[in-house]
Amino acid sequence: MKKLLQLFVFSALVIVSPIQATERKIPIDEKQTSHHQAKILGKKIKYSATIGTQPVWDDAGNPIASLHFTYYQKSGVKDYGKRPLLISFNGGPGSASVWMHLAYTGPKILNIDDEGYPVQPYGVKNNPYSVLDVADIVYVNPVNTGYSRILENDKGELPSKDKQKALFFGVNADIKYLAEWINTFVTRNNRWLSPKFLIGESYGTTRVSGLALELQNRQWMYLNGVILVSPTEIGIKREGPVEAANRIPYFAATAWYHNKLDEKYQSMPLTAFLAEVENFTINKVIPAISKGGFIEASEKQQIAATIANYTALSETFVLRNNLDIPNDAFWKELLREDGFTVGRLDSRYKGIDKRDAGSRPDYWAELTSWLHSFTPAINYYLQQELGYKTDLKYNMFGSVHPWDRSNNKTGENLRLAMAQNPYLKVMVQSGYFDGATNYFDAKYTMWQLDPSGKMRERLSFKGYESGHMMYLRRADLETSNQDVREFILNALPTGSAKY
Template identity: 40%
Template sequence: MKDEEGEAKAKIFFVAYEKLDVEDVDKRPITFAFNGGPGSSSVWLHLGILGPKRVLLDDDGKAMAPPFSLVDNESSVLDKTDLVFIDPVSTGYSRPAKGEDPKQFHGVQEDVQSVGDFIRLYTTREGRWSSPKFLSGESYGTTRASALSGYLQDRHGMYLNGIVLVSAVLDFQTIRFTVGNDLPYVLFFPSYTTTAWYHKKLPEDLQSMNLEDLMKESREYAQGPYATALLMGDRLSGEEYAGHVRQIARLTGLSEYYVERSNLRIQIFQFTKELLRDEKRTVGRFDSRIKGIDREAVGDSPDYDPSYAAVQGPYTGCLNDYVRKDLNFKTDLPYEILTGRVHPWNYEDYENRYVNVGDTLQEAISKNPYLKVFVANGYYDLATPFLATEYTFAHLGLDASLRGNVSMGYYEAGHMMYTHKESLEKLGEDLDTFYDQTLQLVVGE
């Protein structure tokens, strides 16, 4: 990438898949995909769900014994769309140009501009301005995708057909456990319940319920009595407080003793450490079905996320092998799967407030009422829980005539729900439906 004076700014690594036997490329959709972090490469979407190959895991999403391997991905969307997987600067093999300060790419707006300018450049060089265009982002990549919906419209006049958001976070207030912000306690609550149910930590009457009915009960308590209790704060009577202690313990699998001493508020890492403490096990943040083993059973937070450890090795090994042997790309650089080199991330435009790009997405849809959004949610995702996503979209401010532009899918898996075989297949089917329905609006399709 170069600036307007022709000076090199960065080298962006990407992997593109294009269908060759296309009579009219203007009718062939193209999807630009990326993951999150900040600091993540695009390997997860690339070798997890969208691309033609996927990392082989067991059916529950756990790693097999190394070395690891790829298999054909029958759930790939390559039959629906061309694909371009983008590694933002400092991730994957992407690097700043010689002499360029990497900090100019490491921030909310800086990142949107550099990725957006790459998308414009690729679209121009490959002659894809008349092709239907989609974005696909995961985790912080959903923040990026939502912000890009506005940047591409306003800066480059590029209107999108669709956006796929996998494990979305558009409003950071929904996931930040900070003093004075009670919202995450409410929005994480049903995910605590599903996790406790999976690990058989609930009372017998709840444990015997099917997952959908159980979530309904947990949602109703979280969004009703529990939310009201947190709003009341110290105004709760002793009897009311004790009643909530009992109900929180009942629906989370935690002890009343622990809930009472937590002042009715259970932070994410406290939960992942506490739920299976009596077994000397922890549960994952990205996928709470996965158990971990800490050095000691004491403490307030796990030593590591076992659900990330379950996928880091397989995805790293397979990517490094694939780009060299199959794609014939040679380099001695390390492929930065998930790097801390992008930090500190610049949130200057959101100083003294939470990052929230929901208004950008709302405006993009209002300006372009043909823009459709699909959101994939994992029931066992403790990074971006499904109720937080529902809350965000319920507060997006979309006109009633445009609310149908957003659809959601739910999966009995975690943050990267495609690591779970059954969820991979369901997500693939849901994406096929989303592309088909969105492209029906394109003239000539």
């Protein structure tokens, strides 16, 4: 019995013996490179994937954060000084670079169907339309997103919440430290001679708009192009009648997609239909809402009837909202009789609420769909295919709030960067079914970016029949990448930079 007891105790000790502990911290400064092959537009190319971390330093040269990045570089290029570099950011603020990395411009995309809906088993597949054939790409995760983290000081302490906010979590703090980080990345990778492009999605458009001038005036780094994907207002205000009216074309596009319009409109190509709605919005709706409570009853009734025809909302519903229909109300109302809501970031998606009554959806159907496909895919891809091993959690959305949105002059800064740099061009990309940053707001922002009209030829807009992440739909993945490809090639320097 004594021997049995000793054996039991020994066995128990073996079973509960602790695994060797490892620190769950980001390495301050490291990288590793693997080599791969892709087939893009029918042609095979070889490329390297460098994944790692690079510090952010304070003014005294001490590392205060480390940013995780993935850098794709085409192999066998004789002169990288002539090869474009595309620096990619997503938004939030607080969102990792996962979205465009693993669904848009990179060499791999997640496993989804042709309309962008998740497919199990989860995973990744080749991206036949990636722009890696014409540009090297680096995907950057700002502080607290992806694997990027704030660092402890030599006493093992993190900065205070107020200090963190001042250093990282605000419109201008974000731009300042990222510009320094980009300078270091470009220097380390010997890309100072390369034509440089920024691409940002959603809040990332605020980020890259501000970076254009910050890089130019503080880092003396001049860009060739900035791509704004599903842009925010970038500090260009859309308030009052303009804000209310600008939603109408998006509402109309969504109603068209769900086949809720009269045959007269339903049979029209979407872009032709939207051109009509846009004209009505600018010339009729904005003036009508501007009159407020002093609009003539007959005019208000006429405007409401036309809005109802274009959006499939009832005339009564439009009038009850005084021609100013909140987004939440639209997402709940359009398919109420069918028992569904429509998505915020992509109105092609339908959701199911607990009650058909109410004024807003219970959840965002599109975001839940995306998260349950992107999250396993990025974790698998970085660790298994690129070989990056860590116990850190990959933050799809990181802790960055409260975010300081004050003094947002990023749109004006982008205009000034363009004025100072004759090489700099800007392209806007938007999905017609995006209700978070609707396409007509994006057009309006582009129109207001340069009121003088003197740089009009360097501004362009591209629209797609999908939502906020228009590249999830395969037809738009092809088209939008080709638009980026052509934009990059057309923005390469020719001749002297002068007016």
